[in-house]
Amino acid sequence: MSIAGGYHRSVEAAAAAGCDCVQLFTKNNNQWRAKPISDDEARKFREALATKNISFPLSHASYLINLAAPDEVLRKKSIEAMVIELERAAQLGIPHVVVHPGAYTTSTAEQGIAQIMDSLNQILARTHDLPTTILLENTAGQGTTLGRTLEELAAILVGLDTRAHRLGVCIDTCHAFAAGYDLHSEIGFKKFVQDLDRIIGLSRVKAIHLNDSKKPLGSRVDRHEHIGDGELGIDAFRRLLKHPRLRKIPMYLETEKGFDSHGVDWDVVNLTRLRHCLGE
Template identity: 35%
Template sequence: MSEDREGVDYRVPAWRARHRDPRSPDFLARVYKTFSTHREFKGRLGTRAMPKRKVVDESHLSPPSDDVPDRDYTVACADSLSLGERSTKKSKGVPIQKGPSPVAHQDFSVIPVGPVGRRSKKQQVKSEIENKETGKDEEPAHETDVHMKKRQSTKVEGPEIDQKANLANLGGSTTKRQRKSKAEKEAELVEMPLAARAVGQKLKIGAHVSAAGGVHQSILNSVHIGANAFALFLKSQRKWVNPPLRDEHVTAFHKLCRDYQYDPAQQVVPHGSYLVNLAHTDKSRTEQAYDSFVDDLKRAEKLGIRLYNFHPGNDQCGNRQAAIAHLASNINRAHRETNTVITLLENMAAGGNVLGTTFEDLRDIITLIEDKNRIGVCIDTCHAFAAGYDLRTPEAFQDTMNQFEKIVGFQYLRAMHLNDSKAPFASHRDLHANIGTGFLGLRAFHNVVNEPRFAGLPLILETPLDVRDSRGELVTDDKGKAKEDRSIWAREIKLLESLVGMDAGSEQFRALDAELQDQGASERTRLMGQAERKRKMEDRKAKPPNKRRQKATKEEEKSTGESSPSRLDDNSEVETNGI
């Protein structure tokens, strides 16, 4: 160890000074290793190749003379330490200035050194501004302390909110808003409902609510909108394989049903997966669809649910009666594997190979079911209207109900889906609209809620939750996603309940009907235009060729004495198909 000299205490020999010299490769390697965990410094130097170690001339690093300390050597030693170490830590082998320093005019705690130092200085200034605003007389934090505090997340409570707001106005950083816990969110659903429930009414009106977070969450979501019935998915309807129900979710579901007076056997109607097609005759696809279907029924039984609604499927074999028989066979097989659940066939809107579009399809399926006590029907008002069953006037509504009674039977009606239609009558398009804004109109739903045969049935809304502006355009968020508003369901439930016993010819009803029709006018006009264009195209295809074209074809045949190549191709194709 070198001995002490006047004014300077050298605790390290000169041969180790290369670690303190900014001009030395060893100094850069030491600094990189020391600050490798620092975000800003790592971002600057993390991708820079470090110089290889090599032997350098150390003659210029010899200790200074007895009279005057070497300035470069002293500064290099001082810079090699972090700011915190200079003030608190006495490292072994570090030169400490005892007397008047030749570089005393340089305040290392104030002058920023490099990009990291400049950022630290900015943080220090922000801290001083914060102290001024709050009236605190605190010493500014060290740069290293500022960086350490930046990594720590702090909770904002009480008067600190104003303090953070002031910082935001001055360009400072603010902490993230504290997220609500799961218990707080559940409490808000119940304690701050969008509409109060009218428990005890004959009409059980609700909506298809979310079960995200567990099946028991559907009950809280139903209470939140003031519903007396609800539908849900018992698992993800976008996947074939799903994890089983968790026991704690099943227990919570039963408890919440008791707490909020929901009868799961009568007021809960789960919806089947859209992937399932029990009418598909392919063996592998049949087993895949059947396994998913039976899994849903077993989940329903575990929750005490007795009604289960699903789409009948579509014919993929080209033989409608064979597809219906295959569907009925799978339903019978599922009934044998389960005990209590009643499977409900939903009527469909589209024609073609889709099963369940007509009341006759529903009748044919029910005829082939062995246990008639475990089969039923769920009528969707939008699907029925699009399929050609009118519900708009009292006379048309009664005529449709009489058809259902005659063909299927009211004893099989166990639930309904209440949806208006964006598409015109008999368009075979499944486009749900909010109550009173579509082509069905408010009068159709006045007919439904005042029909005594529907008392006690779960009436489920599947209407859109999209928010629209005064022009009928969708309102989107910053990411371009359509905004949803669950209060729409709450308002529609109250609207339907208010229609019970209301005079359809009263001024109140006419004003309400006109207001809702105005809200959906733009969508109806757009869909009507699409329907008109489609009808014209179909008429054009069905129209026979004009006389001028027929005459030109005959003259061409006479001149050539044979048919045109295109005609020959058509004939050959017909003959091939005939074979």
């Protein structure tokens, strides 16, 4: 949800659409700079969460951040920016910040993973007094982006075991499908959840992004589609929502904003489709 007009506006928008939780950027996602959050803005945000009954606020880090960057200037800038992301989330009372692991660009996947671990180590050391945790999001594996496979995410997490309490995972359904995990089929979904538990551990999955996919299985292209209108299809979401071990995890829509052909807010349409799966 947009923070235009103040952080509390994202909470009001979530409540108006019928959400139980909210995800936001705590700064412009395409800029490095951000003006500090005033105490008054933070207070209004916390008050809105309480009065609107919105739980599990989640922050998504800037898209500019690349913790795997072989260029040391860019990586240093990314580390600084991620520290600020965690500070801002803490100020707003947001427990987790989601970040894409990064892209190795001109280096190799192995070097990229080593750089991510080093970056995360520095970030977590510098913010050791903050309660905020980092959630690594799985990716579609476009270009040289890391985090396409559960094994890649696990390699980072295992390597940072001493910081385990401040690291978790966010699973995006569109990214997993585009990465080659067949969440469309019943058998593929079952296997994915089993692998997720075995390789990462379900207790480390703190958020799920619910997005259908415009692109086919294994396409490695990240294009979100409205729930049920894409290659994943509504049955995939029904299975996920009804899964006894997943249903307590907060879930967030990242589908396109706007209105459908009947003039209904797409967030309302997508939420209605999801709740219909649960018989609500």
